[in-house]
Amino acid sequence: MTRVLLVEDDAWLAEVEASIISDAGYEVLIAPHAPAAIDLVDSFHPEVIVLDVLLAGSTAFALLNELQSYSDTGMVPVILCTNIADQFDAKKLKEYGVMKVVDKTTMHPSDIIAAIRSVL
Amino acid sequence: MNRGEGSFEVTPLVAAAHELKAPLALMRQLALRLGDETISDGERQRLLQQTVLTSERALRLTSDLTKAARLDSALFQLEPINPDQLCRDVVSELQPLFQAYGRSVAVKGRRHPLLLVANRDLLRRILLGFSDNALHYSQPGTAVHLQIQAFKQSGVVRVGVRDFGPALSSDMWRTLQKKLDSAPQTIHARPESSGLGLFIASQFADAMNGRIGAVRHKDGATFYVELQASNQLSFL
Numbered sequence: 001m002t003r004v005l006l007v008e009d010d011a012w013l014a015e016v017e018a019s020i021i022s023d024a025g026y027e028v029l030i031a032p033h034a035p036a037a038i039d040l041v042d043s044f045h046p047e048v049i050v051l052d053v054l055l056a057g058s059t060a061f062a063l064l065n066e067l068q069s070y071s072d073t074g075m076v077p078v079i080l081c082t083n084i085a086d087q088f089d090a091k092k093l094k095e096y097g098v099m100k101v102v103d104k105t106t107m108h109p110s111d112i113i114a115a116i117r118s119v120l
Numbered sequence: 121m122n123r124g125e126g127s128f129e130v131t132p133l134v135a136a137a138h139e140l141k142a143p144l145a146l147m148r149q150l151a152l153r154l155g156d157e158t159i160s161d162g163e164r165q166r167l168l169q170q171t172v173l174t175s176e177r178a179l180r181l182t183s184d185l186t187k188a189a190r191l192d193s194a195l196f197q198l199e200p201i202n203p204d205q206l207c208r209d210v211v212s213e214l215q216p217l218f219q220a221y222g223r224s225v226a227v228k229g230r231r232h233p234l235l236l237v238a239n240r241d242l243l244r245r246i247l248l249g250f251s252d253n254a255l256h257y258s259q260p261g262t263a264v265h266l267q268i269q270a271f272k273q274s275g276v277v278r279v280g281v282r283d284f285g286p287a288l289s290s291d292m293w294r295t296l297q298k299k300l301d302s303a304p305q306t307i308h309a310r311p312e313s314s315g316l317g318l319f320i321a322s323q324f325a326d327a328m329n330g331r332i333g334a335v336r337h338k339d340g341a342t343f344y345v346e347l348q349a350s351n352q353l354s355f356l
Binding site (some may be wrong): 019 | 139140142144145146148149150152153156169174221222256260
């Protein structure tokens, strides 16, 4: 089963998104902030990371920099799932392993699954 | 990554729009999930409760914004207030929200504190805002504490909201200190929020001749408001 790490600090949104991902047949774990995500990257070995940007504590960019510091974690595709999708340049984000950007304000449940399938 | 590119000056209006995005996006996702016919009745009830509580949080922000916009023209009655009783009222109001998030909220501190001089509604709004913030930063299973401290020599009473969560880094702490006494920040310059809540709390505190501040702990933070102690009868 493909392992998906969901990094989302809103517990209720994380539950909804995790249910959608789980219902689609993926194994999913939730990290509420960047330090927890780093721990889970080491222990869970996710094949995809779905990442919110404005996290409590460090932002997603601290985590992206950490991931890019190691050759193995730098290869894990990242999907940004954010309320500020309109503020990012998708081309520049690719340097940080971000393969897709999903706009939380307009997404439908199927969009997150489509994004995961597209990066695998 | 150069995240300065595309950043822009944030007016309170833009900050408000940004702050409302998160609860609106959450309510939309909860509503979409409710439309899933395969979920159980129990799950449906839980999603409905989450939708109601999220809308109430968003409405609190809109109410605070309109209140803040009228501060200059409004006359606020300042009166001696028992902070312990007010904190207990705030805790009662927030209990359902905290329970739904798997956290608790309680009053800690003196049972017979000095009275302070404040406007009851403005102080209540400050504490609700700090508590909302603490809910977001606290770890599941932890408690958020409303604390009252009296500084008799300076004649000040401090009412704080203590959360137990990840420690703030020094960089974030410096950013936070700027937010405590300034207008909402450029969105890209902030770690998590625009600082609108702190800006509003600061304005409410000013209107009561008080000030807000924050203390960093190893395991979280305390946001507080300091107000003048009342010279009238205290409960000591």
